[in-house]
Amino acid sequence: MSVLRQLRLRSERHRKLLRKLRKSLSLRARVNRTDRIRTRDILACVTLRNEAPRLPYFLDYYRAQGVQHFLVVDNGSEDGSVELLEKERDVSLWVTQASYKAAGFGIDWQNHLLWRYGAGHWVLTVDVDEFLVYPFCDSRPLHALTDWLESQGRRSFAAMLLDMYPKGPIGAQPYRPGQDPFEIARWFDAGNYIIHRNPLYHNLWIQGGVRQRAIMPETPGEAPALNKIPLVHWSRKYVYKSSTHMLLPRGLNKVYDESGGELASGVLLHAKFLDMIVDKAEEEMTRGQHYAGSREYRAYRETLAGGQDLWCDWSSEYINWRQLEILGLMSKGDWA
Amino acid sequence: MTASAPLGIIMLCHTALPRAAQVARFWLRAGCPVVLHVDRAVPERELEGLRADLGSEPLLRFSPRHRCEWGSWNIVRASQDAAEVMLGDFPEVGHVLLSSGSCLPLRPAEELLAFLRDRPDTDFIESVSINHATWIMGGLSEERFTLYFPFGWRRQRWLFDTAVEVQRKLEIRREVPRPLDPHMGSQWWCLTRATLQAILTDPKRPRYERYFRRNWIPDESYFQTLVRLHDRRVENRSLTLVKFDRNGRPYLFYDDHLQLLRRSDCFLARKIWPEADKLYDFFLSDQPTRLPPVTPEPAKIDRYFELAEKQRFEGRAGLYMQSRFPSFDTVGTARTAGPYAAFSGFEHLFENFEHWLGQVTGTRPHGHLYAPDRVQFHGGAQVWHGALSASGAIRDYNPYMFLTNLLWATRGEVQCFLFGPEDRLPDGLVDFMTHDPNARISVLTGAYLLPYFRGRKVDGDLLHHIGEMQRREQAWLTILRSRWVQAQVEICSLGEMLADPEARLRAIIEAMDGAAGLSVHGLPALRPMEGFDRYLVQLRDKGLPPAILKEFQC
Structure with missing residues (x-):
């Protein structure tokens, strides 16, 4: 049975690799600066649409951590994102007008760029509203982490998505381009995460946080997945299976210890809940390009536009990675 | 011949050569002769860069190059060759310190010189009899000396393990040449000229070498065993701080370990992450002398790494999260965080x-x-x-x-x-x-x-x-x-x-x-x-x- 299952998974991986090749046909290189990539550079891979206000802070955040090159797919932005990105010396930009949904919510495009340029590099696959926090990120660059992971024989690194939100109605504190989004969205849910283990792909499926608590308390099973494996020492054999939640081969999903110990892990601070989300929800509803009929965006429109406060008495205010580690949201493992 | 300080430094380098050069200059400035061994795997271009970087220094030598794979005999050979260069070229050297390219001095060179001046006849080497060596991280102890190891542990793990199993079954035992009494310890030592000379010129050296060549990780046992034949006074400790994780890999030190390292009672530390600018800048400058001294608290350093070890292997009871997900049916241990x-x-x-x-x-x-x-x-x-x-x-x-x-x-x-x-x-x-x-x-x-x-x-x-x-x-x-x-x-x-x-x-x-x-x-x-x-x-x-x-x- 297990041999059969392995063959099935392998063929699934190959199909996924073929699929990304097909979907990559719609990508047009706008600026390709990948010849600047050096052997040991850490790369970031991003898909976006209309994110101009977020880009300046996003790029600076990851540059400061030590990302040397950004591989970006722009999916039909009309707000100047393309113009903004093509000016940056460390960005290679592809554009496409094709359907985000038909490209596996963008993951096919990313799989292709990772396959083409990522092999042999540590690559960080994130969205523009996701900010990686890892152990010692205030004193050690990302290179220190990837060197260490490599010395431990690890190929992937988990960082669960932590939804951050402001106190008070979401529209009350507008976001300025270049601003640290966590000056506004400073709060998070510390201890209401629910984990199921996926028996086939061996990844953990994490749900919970503010989206489950405040936006969909009656349908908890529909709450979005928060498990992410954004940092991978890429090889051409690898593919992201669905978003960055899981990979194939499935050994890459074993980012957790099952005998009681802790492996090192980080957190992706999620700056989704800023004032822009109200307009975005409106737009995405009409486009219908998101997961499960954009039901998540429907829920946002119903709750957030009405001025619902996501904050509660037991919300925690973000301080630093050490706080997240004490709360048990991430771990140093034995990276001392 | 140039006059030199009575301490000679051997450095075994294979990566991050600019860092090694920086440390070599630190010793040279203090008048200590330095012999560099650069791994043969290092491309000629990089070696030239290193030579150019250091320039011509009367107290600097390069020793014959060997390919030093982890745990291989060549590491011992590289050390021997470098020691011979050191003893031959610098007659004023009384102590020789073996270090690596990723070691960082934690104290001013003068402090180490003064320390050794007060102990002219003492050898500093961790050398524990295998009968007591329970400290080894995940490896063989006595069998290192009595089995054959034709396969590499890092590259041919399966063959290595099988070979060990087979020899155990067949009860194969190599004989330890008399009068050796097997000892093991950290690879990084500081020996007196007399002891080192005695080891290098021992008439039975070829015989011992034939034996150690087949040992597993001889760099942790060759000098450690032979020093017991020739020593006058051994202090069974290393002057170099190294902390190992459970897999036998040394922990790296980063910028944020600065205060921790200041509390060490050792004179050097390894391994330093090559990009730890703050550590290199601090310890290689005169800053440690200018700041008020801190009382050494080596126990604090031990504790720091023990906690990391514990977190990795035991974790926090009752925590279920993205990188710790024990099965709910684990028997005997707490499944929850508190009563x-x-x-x-x-x-x-x-x-x-x-x-x-x-x-x-x-x-x-x-x-x-x-x-x-x-x-x-x-x-x-x-x-x-x-x-x-x-x-x-x-x-x-x-x-x-x-x-x-x-x-x-x-x-x-x-x-x-x-x-x-x-x-x-x-x-x-x-x-x-x-x-x-x-x-x-x-x-x-x-x-x-x-x-x-x-x-x-x-x-x-x-x-x-x-x-x-x-x-x-x-x-x-x-x-x-x-x-x-x-x-x-x-x-x-x-x-x-x-x-x-x-x-x-x-x-x-x-x-x-x-x-x-x-x-x-x-x-x-x-x-x-x-x-x-x-x-x-x-x-x-x-x-x-x-x-x-x-x-x-x-």
Whole structure:
């Protein structure tokens, strides 16, 4: 049975690799600066649409951590994102007008760029509203982490998505381009995460946080997945299976210890809940390009536009990675 | 010949050559001769860069290059060759220190020179007899000396392991050449000229070499064993701080370890992450001399790395998260983060039981956490610690993690809550608690009948309902009375409780450190029970099993 299952998974991986090749046909290189990539550079891979206000802070955040090159797919932005990105010396930009949904919510495009340029590099696959926090990120660059992971024989690194939100109605504190989004969205849910283990792909499926608590308390099973494996020492054999939640081969999903110990892990601070989300929800509803009929965006429109406060008495205010580690949201493992 | 300080430094380098050059300059500045060994795998171009970087220095030498794979004999050869260059070229050298390209001096060179000047005849080398060497991280100890190791451990692991197994089976033992007494220890030593000379010029050196060449990791045993033949005075410790993880890999030091490293009593540390600019800038400058001295606290450093080790292999009990997800059925260890007490049925018998429980134990008891409609947090809160929602739907989505999350978020505070067969609580959760050493479960059997007795008339539907309750309670009791119970379980029937409520309650409360509270607040009042026995008779006659009545009457 297990041999059969392995063959099935392998063929699934190959199909996924073929699929990304097909979907990559719609990508047009706008600026390709990948010849600047050096052997040991850490790369970031991003898909976006209309994110101009977020880009300046996003790029600076990851540059400061030590990302040397950004591989970006722009999916039909009309707000100047393309113009903004093509000016940056460390960005290679592809554009496409094709359907985000038909490209596996963008993951096919990313799989292709990772396959083409990522092999042999540590690559960080994130969205523009996701900010990686890892152990010692205030004193050690990302290179220190990837060197260490490599010395431990690890190929992937988990960082669960932590939804951050402001106190008070979401529209009350507008976001300025270049601003640290966590000056506004400073709060998070510390201890209401629910984990199921996926028996086939061996990844953990994490749900919970503010989206489950405040936006969909009656349908908890529909709450979005928060498990992410954004940092991978890429090889051409690898593919992201669905978003960055899981990979194939499935050994890459074993980012957790099952005998009681802790492996090192980080957190992706999620700056989704800023004032822009109200307009975005409106737009995405009409486009219908998101997961499960954009039901998540429907829920946002119903709750957030009405001025619902996501904050509660037991919300925690973000301080630093050490706080997240004490709360048990991430771990140093034995990276001392 | 140039006049030199009495300490010579050998550096074995294979990566991050610019860093090695920086450290070499540090020693050269202090007048210490330096012999560099650069691994043969390093491209010529990089070596040229290093030579150009260092320039021509009268006290600098390069020794013959070898390819030094991890744990290979060539590391010993490289050390021997470099030592020969050192002893031959610099006659004023009294001590030779073996270090690597990723070692960083922690103190001013003068301090080390003064230290050695006071101990001219002492060899500093970690050299532990294999009979006592229990400190080795995940490896062989005595067998390193008695088996053959034709395969590499890092590259040919399967062959390596198989070869060891086969030799064990065949009881193959190599003989240790006399008069050697096998010792092991850290590779980084500081030996006197006399001892080193004696080792290098020993007439039996070829014989010993033939033997050690076949040992596993000879760089941790060659000098360590031979020093015992020739020494006059050995201090069994290394002057270089190295901490190993469980896989035998040295921990790296980063910028944020600066204060920790200042507390070391060693003179050097390895391994330093090559990009740790702050460490290199600090320790290679004159800053350590200018700052007020700190008292060495090596135990603090040990503790720091022990904690990391513990977190990796034991983790934090009761934490379920993205990189720690032990199976729920792990036996014997705590499944939750802290002690908690679950009570079943008490609130039906006593007035205001939760309130009283909170008063006597000083806790904030919850109501029925698993009540069918919603979670009854203490005080009717909508959200609890950790932003746990009172939504019944969320709780029922994963009732196990609801409990583990609650206990994790409230660690440090004992949690008390009520449960009963009328709750939406899967049997598996009772099983989970029963096998959790943190749990204290008190069950008052048959108490679920009391609300019916107080509220509703007996009719067919109700009987069905009660039968269902009884079945659930029976299922739970079977679990709670199983042989493998880890929790503290207290089961008593309504009848037993009514016979002597004081003694029963006192036992439970005292086990929860509530003796003082009990003497202040006394016992809770019993709720009215008039006619309950008649009600039971009525139920029995309607067709309910007579066991309930019997239990009550006894």
